[in-house]
Amino acid sequence: MTLASLSDNFVHAATSVVALAMLAHAAEWAFTRERRTAVQSAERAAAKATRTTSGAADAVGMTSAGADVAAESAGGGVAVLPRLGDGTGDPTTGDSTPGTTRADRADMFSRIGIALTILTAALLGAGVVTRGLAADRVPWGNLYEFAVTGSFVVTVAYLVSLRKLRTSFLGLPLTGFILVLLGIAITVLYIPVSGLIPSLQSYWLAIHVSAAVLASGVFTLGAVASVLQLVKARQERRALAGVGGASGNLTNLPSSEAIERIAYRLHAFAFPVWTFAMIAGAIWAAAAWGRYWGWDPKETWMFITWVCYAAYLHARSTAGWRSKVSWISLVAYGALLFNLIGVNFLISGLHSYSGL
Numbered sequence: 001m002t003l004a005s006l007s008d009n010f011v012h013a014a015t016s017v018v019a020l021a022m023l024a025h026a027a028e029w030a031f032t033r034e035r036r037t038a039v040q041s042a043e044r045a046a047a048k049a050t051r052t053t054s055g056a057a058d059a060v061g062m063t064s065a066g067a068d069v070a071a072e073s074a075g076g077g078v079a080v081l082p083r084l085g086d087g088t089g090d091p092t093t094g095d096s097t098p099g100t101t102r103a104d105r106a107d108m109f110s111r112i113g114i115a116l117t118i119l120t121a122a123l124l125g126a127g128v129v130t131r132g133l134a135a136d137r138v139p140w141g142n143l144y145e146f147a148v149t150g151s152f153v154v155t156v157a158y159l160v161s162l163r164k165l166r167t168s169f170l171g172l173p174l175t176g177f178i179l180v181l182l183g184i185a186i187t188v189l190y191i192p193v194s195g196l197i198p199s200l201q202s203y204w205l206a207i208h209v210s211a212a213v214l215a216s217g218v219f220t221l222g223a224v225a226s227v228l229q230l231v232k233a234r235q236e237r238r239a240l241a242g243v244g245g246a247s248g249n250l251t252n253l254p255s256s257e258a259i260e261r262i263a264y265r266l267h268a269f270a271f272p273v274w275t276f277a278m279i280a281g282a283i284w285a286a287a288a289w290g291r292y293w294g295w296d297p298k299e300t301w302m303f304i305t306w307v308c309y310a311a312y313l314h315a316r317s318t319a320g321w322r323s324k325v326s327w328i329s330l331v332a333y334g335a336l337l338f339n340l341i342g343v344n345f346l347i348s349g350l351h352s353y354s355g356l
Contacts, residue, residue: 222329
């Protein structure tokens with residue numbers, strides 16, 4: 001019981017820390033947006049000053065050399081843009097304190113957010129391990145444990161992708177998602193430590209569910225990337241059509257094509273892992289119930305999820321479908337969520353293991 005209580009404390013602490021990480025990433029986005037606005041204002045002022053000086057030079061018929069002298073004496077026909085992010089202050093606001101530019105603040109909050117996300121992963125890992133020790137089994141025998149372990153996997157997957165795929169732009173939406181998931185786990189899904197029902201007492205639990213939770217975590221990261229890709233693509237279309245200007249922080253995201261490539265790499269990694277989980281589940285079913293497949297609701301929705309992600313991967317390599325693949329991936333993720341949550345609450349079957 002001491003280990004169980006310690007596990008609960010770790011999970012609660014991780015929830016608090018990821019909330020702070022989300023706030024840090026929100027501050028990073030806010031300062032980045034403010035910096036972008038300041039740069040755009042300075043650019044517009046520079047363009048206006050250039051046009052004014054050029055018009056004055058033409059009106060009096062100055063020579064090229066004379067125009068340069070007049071522009072210089074008038075305050076500069078070529079405006080010098082603020083050097084935001086160089087640690088020398090912010091000319092657009094009169095802030096001359098070294099190291100306090102908007103870019104510096106954005107970078108500082110980004111580092112804080114990442115550090116807090118690393119701490120979240122450590123606390124969740126400790127919570128998962130102590131829960132397993134308390135129960136004397138693998139710690140994913142019910143929906144609460146699956147949600148906590150899934151949060152840990154998503155967090156670790158994000159931290160790994162930071163170096164591999166440069167996914168720092170996912171920090172704010174991902175920490176927000178993890179905060180919501182942990183909040184639901186603590187308030188709705190929580191059950192005390194208990195043993196396993198007889199059908200789960202098998203080494204296949206560790207094999208099948210660990211593969212499923214790994215794939216689910218990476219699919220979640222891919223779904224967040226797909227949402228941002230759709231938002232960024234819409235902003236790019238509006239800018240190309242001349243409808244509105246740059247839209248806040250969206251201008252600081254990678255291009256929609258770059259985000260889509262990142263989402264594809266995440267889905268391409270998770271899909272074979274999900275396939276393995278489905279095969280392992282079929283083998284476990286044969287050992288437990290004497291048949292590989294019985295169209296139980298959980299089996300059916302796992303297969304539907306597999307088909308949806310297979311359709312996503314196929315559509316991405318098919319001409320004319322690239323613009324729709326993010327929508328397909330979100331439909332697949334919806335099937336995944338229903339498989340993990342909806343089946344346990346809405347449909348009774350052999351796999352109703354929520355513990356609630």
